[in-house]
Amino acid sequence: MSDPILSVRDLKVAFGTKKASNEVLHGVNFDVYPGETVAIVGESGSGKSTTMHAVINLLPGTGHITEGSVKWNGKELVGIRRQDMETIRGREIGLVPQDPMSNLNPVWSIGFQVEEAIRANGLAKSRRAVKARAIEVLEQAGLQDAERRMRQYPHQFSGGMKQRALIGIGLSAKPQLLIADEPTSALDVTVQRVVLDHLDHLTSELGTAVVFITHDLGLAAERAEKLIVMYKGNIVESGPSREILQNPQHPYTKRLVSAAPSLASRRIGADADLAPAPTSEFDIASVADDHTSKTQVGEPLIEVEDLRKVYKLRKGNFGHEDFVAVEGATFTINRGETLALVGESGSGKSTIAKMVLQLEKPTAGTIKVAGRDTSKFTARQLFELRRTLQPVFQDPYGSLDPLHNIGNTIMEPLNIHKIGDQASRKARVLELLDQVALPRELATRYPNELSGGQRQRVAVARGLALKPDILVLDEAVSALDVLVQAQILDLLAELQRDLGLTYLFITHDLAVVRLIADRVCVMQQGRIVEQATTEEVFESPREEYTQNLLAAIPGASIELGLNT
Template sequence: MSAATTGNEEQQMKPVLSVRDLRVAFKVDKAPKEVLHGVSFDVYPGETVAIVGESGSGKSTTMHAVMNLLPGTGHITAGSIDWQGRELVGIGRREMESIRGREIGLVPQDPMSNLNPVWSVGFQVEEAIRANGLAKGRKEVHARAVEVLEQAGLQNAEQRMKQFPHQFSGGMKQRALIGIGLSAEPELLIADEPTSALDVTVQRVVLDHLEHLTSQLGTAVVFITHDLGLAAERAEKLIVMYQGNIVESGPSREILERPQHPYTKRLVAAAPSLASRRIGSDATIPAAPTGTLDVAAIAEGLGSEVRPNDPVIEVSGLGKVYKIRKGSFGSEDFHAVSGATFTVNRGETMALVGESGSGKSTIAKMVLQLEKPSSGTIRIAGKETAGMSRAELFDLRRTLQPVFQDPYGSLDPLHNIGNTIMEPLHIHNVGDAASRKARVNELLDQVSLPRELATRYPNELSGGQRQRVAVARGLALKPDILVLDEAVSALDVLVQAQILDLLAELQRELGLTYLFITHDLAVVRLIADRVCVMQQGKIVEQATTDEVFENPQQEYTKNLLAAIPGAKIELGVS
């Protein structure tokens, strides 16, 4: 009896994935450059593992190597990847394709570049279901597609399937990819920043579903994430990576409550969930390690420059109606924004928060004059934008600059990074060639990117690095107003801290005004003076940041705050 029990325990303890001494190199100038230096870890059936670390630390590269999906010139130079007793290093293409999707699922980091813009979302989900042999017949495939999208938290899945990726918000596109990744109910799901584009309430729905898979089906999940709150709350095991090495691993809460490695301590000190709690309390704020965010300085700096009687952005009764196709020839009205009214004062940060699809980004596009309002008015520095000539709009855009949500879609793949950052200077004829180059170097320094990246192209950069390039481009003209649409959502906590610190410093020095669109409430607490909470296209609550966080009036706002991952977990630096 005891021998049988021991045998069962040994069987249960056998890892589903075992990686040993994995080394990966990329060819740079015809010479191999090693980016993973002997990585080893195990993933057990039903286990949830989180891999954290700054952008470029090797998180995504490690798991892409497991699936034989290394980009460009990347290749495995040494090591072993054991998948349920099968060696994946050197495996044939057809064998690997039979494992991908069915046995090992992937939710990729970037929703836009992984959804084909010419096909409807429904068609692409159905295609994945057919490829994995999950259903037969048109009706069965369609029903399964609707089911997986609903499981991934997409509302009105039946209607939404007819739409194309450009008609989805970033969060909705992310949910479609999650649905595809989960459709085959794989034994291991690799989720690369699966919730970076999701608001906290939808994030909770999706993560609850992943948890259900883990417990009911024995699915193992590997999160690649920069969200320490998510890692602490959802993962049993934490792997911390730095410069291609695993520097610390073990039980998640133990590592985040009592980090041992200096790098892990820096990560925890810079976590915005931790910072936001400190700003809201009277507790003494311990000194942050060098290079991390001085949350106290930001908290004091923001608000001190605000001049409440100097409105810069005035939005009144703003509305936007889209036509959605219905049937063969008909269409119906979709009210993306209804009656939005708010004012942003000079030197102030106004945050628009709410669920994905609530209308935040649509308002940002209308303020930037990228979309025309269906109703209402927008005044920038006292001038109504509706009647502006092309010349006036051109002048306006020099003082009003965007930082978009999707750095993959907003960076031209044919332009190197230096030319991308320099583009606004060219368009507005600012300076000569030498001064523009100097400004590019200055901006790269400000967003913590090495200057040698100026000659590289977007496909050679990680997601976080691309987001930093987008921020640098937005700052190039030294604008008066920045519209930041999820500008730090793809960044790891250390870089996020640096960017928020930079934005706060620029605001203090230059009196900049920010319209900050985000689903990350921890960041809102840190950076914003006032908050507009949006639900289904309407502003349901508007107050100072402290009032919204400490005394929310609407049930919807209370639900948003309650859904912040890891909010109740005590992180700390030992």
């Protein structure tokens, strides 16, 4: 075998000053060979991103290498001059950062940002040559009509298109190594497959080695030859990816593999009986008036009929055109059950969630909650409804106020609805932190001090604060690593059993649907194209679209070891 292009030995990284230093990597060793694809997996905070950011000297804040060696094509990178590192970074080692939403500047066009990278890497000199190379890069990244797309801004691109633009920028200098940090965690499975296929095609053409940083074991099994498993700043297991995932040796790897949802999984708590309907002060039957009869288990709680949503989009200077986001959606959710809405980005899932939550008004159709038509609710009745109908939003970065500490964020619904006194609210916050497996001391921390997974758990805790009857979960576990995801899904199943909660679960991860949902509605371009029990959808999908969604799941055909 040829020599490795990247060789990391006894790498140690710490954050803070010499007086108060916190070591987060404790002597990491690995090699990457030319053209090889490596996946680094582990839970949030295990040191995956820190390791690769240390390699290219992009550690955030007070992060610094304390010991060890990083050799790139035989050249030592630890301690080299900043200018020398900038020559290597981009030209020889490319990076596709984690979050396409926050890694493209919203005030600059896509073309400007691609051209900036090309100029910085010295790939072209004249303005015309830079523009031509930028168009070529975007076309290689799979964007149609690249010359027109260059004039657009990030907000005019879908998540998949933004991710492709970042991959294009990362590969623009034809680097020997590409570091892809969670390159597809925000994408639905079909877009994910297109992006990964395209990345495979480009890297194999260029002979580029790839290091995936991911929490998706299916993606690691399907796309990487070698797997590195990290836990608390150490590599605990490494070797051929399929071998490790089918026969894990280290206890932590066994835990990771057993927590990974797969298409063979069964519904969590499938054998448990539903709890009786809650009779708390939050009972939804009393929302609209002094109606006192209690809803029983299994009664329809949310009834959506012929729902339609049309947005008016500006066209030219004065005109506009209609965009139909949802058309003819009809479904029922019974008390104590979970209905999953699945489909690609832009299929209308989140739009339905917003209408159920009364954050958007339907263009046509009705939404009934506990038999009451919500379109006829007064402002006071809608306020009362929100005590029983709570959201958990998709983006753990955007849905938490950076100026509020975690305790105040979770307490906010209790303050707004004037539940209890200050002491009981604080006690409820601590109870909720326990429920979502977060340390109590995080109550005084701020969102920027938490990992993405921790922030999403805070969002779940806030959703549970009022002890609601219904939770609308919009991609609530998509940003989480498999162990935390398993904890949250177990928690949601346990809460459902104990409190008789009802869930509307919106996701693009069909393996998660198998674990959490009783029934599934598959959406395509604003319409529900298939609706059945979870078992029926997974065992014998009727629609070709559903079959394609299932086939696109990374690692769907690979048996992971220890999975139930």
